[in-house]
Amino acid sequence: MSNLTESPISSSDWIPGTPVATRGPRLRRMNWLVWRQHRVGFWTLLAVTAFCVAGLVHQRSDLIHQLTTHGWPSAPSDQWLPTVHLQRFQLASYGLGFVPIVLGVFLGAPLLAGDLENGTAKLVSSQSVSPTRWLGTKLGLSALVVVVCTTALSVTFGRWWEPVKLEPTVLGWSDGPAFDNTGPVPVALALFTVVSGVAIGMFLRRALISMAVTFAFAVAVQVIWHFQRLNLGHVxxxxxxxxxxxxxxxxxxxxxxxxxxxxxxxxxxxxxxxxxxxxxxxxxxxxxxxxxxxxxxxxxxxQMSSMQWFGASILFAMTAAVTVVIFLRGRKRIV
Structure with a gap:
């Protein structure tokens, strides 16, 4: 089965004393082993993110050129607003809205479920590396990649939208396409979905089933978040x-x-x-x-920024709680 986290490694790679290869990231021991196991998925995410960031930067440059040509920011909005390509904002925001779901399904769900299903976890338990360190390394590197990717997308999309954020006809600031794709919200949503997917995979121990359940869970999270978003503010x-x-x-x-x-x-x-x-x-x-x-x-x-940070803090706290459950479960039964 092929997904973002599966990359076959030989049993010799799991010996703690294995020398570090001269190519690839200069990581040591467990960090290097985990990166090598999931390098295809990690590099794919980083490459796709770099491509999307470049596209968003280009869109912002084109937007600023169009706006300044028609007198922005001193001219009234009815002079420069018709030059804004609304469809581009809508398509980009809808695409970014699926990022937490995709990361949860293809990165989070099989992260541990794949190892439990194919027996890699048993190989780990036979080495001198503790299950806590193994779990911490896998979760830590995965979380780092998720944070880097979602932060880059959030910043670049926010900079693109910033010049026209006061115009509700482009993107309403309180709606998901703007609120959920800027600031800390996309990072928090993605982390919570990915870590929850890891927990689901740990309990179900089958990659495909875990991915399906994580997809349903991620969609449910998006729906609940949609109905609770406005409750984060002070009327x-x-x-x-x-x-x-x-x-x-x-x-x-x-x-x-x-x-x-x-x-x-x-x-x-x-x-x-x-x-x-x-x-x-x-x-x-x-x-x-x-x-x-x-x-x-x-x-x-x-209130947009304070609402985003308040909501993100709730998601971060829930992510931390799920992480604790993963480590408690891993200490008791990992294979």
Whole structure:
């Protein structure tokens, strides 16, 4: 079976005293052995990441050229916004959104399941290397590659999107395509999915089954994250007492995400924003319900970074918890 983590090695490679080869990464002993075992997958991930980063850098350069040609940033957005290729942002963001799933399925799930299935784990247990060190090295190198790749993608995609981040018609800052592909979120999502895949593989001990279960798990994580994303922020409320006409509606900060709006009466009672939909006129409705203003809940774009770090910290904590489970399980039963 071929996947990102399988690369056959001979039994002599697992002798702790094996000399380090003159080619490849200058790693020693267990680090070198683990890298050599999974070198095809690691180098593939690094190469694909480098290719994607180069493409994102080129897209940013092209975007800046188009924007400055049409007067950005001093000119109003209606002059330069039509030059932005929205489809490119959408395609790139959707593609990056699958990265945690792909890494979890093809890197995390078979990382230990493959060794348990083909007997490599038994060979490790017969050497002087402890299971804890073996697990730590495999998880550490894999996590390092994941962090390097996802950080590079996050930074370059964020720099590409930065000039137009205030325009919701390009990518809404609170939506997954922007929120989940910038800052620490893609790193945290990928690490959690990969480590969870490793745990699933350790318990199921079959690579293909582990990959299928990890895929379902990763999709479930994405769905749950989608519905909980906005709960990471602190909702801000703004109220007015200048009437309920369109001209009296409060002015929200630029790029703010409106969460809810209600009508408020003189006594402080709130009514749904559609209360006046079936009334003869706004004035009649205001008199009938004693309405005198608006109450609007929103999330400002200034909270985006804090929301991302808060969500990422939760994912990092969950990743650490799963890692502890892996080591506890590995100490008790690795073969």
């Amino acid at each position: 801000v409320t703004i109220t007015t007492h200048k009437g309920i006409g369109p001209e009296a509606f409060p002015q929200l900060p630029e790029a703010a995400l409106e969460m809810d709006r209600t009508l408020i009466s003189g006594s402080g009672q709130t009514y749904g924003w559609g209360t006046c939909a079936h009334e003869a006129s706004t004035k009649t409705c205001a008199q009938k319900f004693d309405l005198e203003g608006w109450s609007v809940d929103y999330l400002p774009i200034s």
